[in-house]
Amino acid sequence: MKKHETGFPYRHVAGYLLSIIMTVLALIIAFKTDLSFNMIMLVIGALAILQAGLQLTMFMHVNEGESGTINVINMAYSIFLAVVIVAGTIWVLTSGHAAPIN
Incomplete structure (x- = not known):
């Protein structure tokens, strides 16, 4: 069994910052680029899938435990x-x- 950690939650802060960065990146791609609509949707979809995976592993700890x-x-x-x-x-x-x- 994993020992309970009492220190600063560096993993949670890193996950939060990465989520914010991906969201801002999606906004920049959507509003500040001259890409086609289909390419914008593809990039935003890929960032959404990456962010969902990040949140599942960093915050919900889906791959930890027995x-x-x-x-x-x-x-x-x-x-x-x-x-x-x-x-x-x-x-x-x-x-x-x-x-x-x-």
């Missing part, structure tokens, strides 16, 4: 299921497989 590996595997599986459901729904609704309505 069930850390199980938590990571469960989250990866949940993300996989969400992607399959959303992509499958979009595919079915846009591919025209439905019978025509008369």
Whole structure:
């Protein structure tokens, strides 16, 4: 079992600062660059995913403890299921497989 730390929470401060930096970077990219709309959305989406991962590891300690590996595997599986459901729904609704309505 991990010993309880009583010192200054350097990891939490570092995680907070990195989250702020990523948010400001997303704002700069959105408002101060001449990138295309699709590229801006791609960069902001990538920064959002990185920030979510950072917050899960730094603040929620998802990979620590006895069930850390199980938590990571469960989250990866949940993300996989969400992607399959959303992509499958979009595919079915846009591919025209439905019978025509008369």
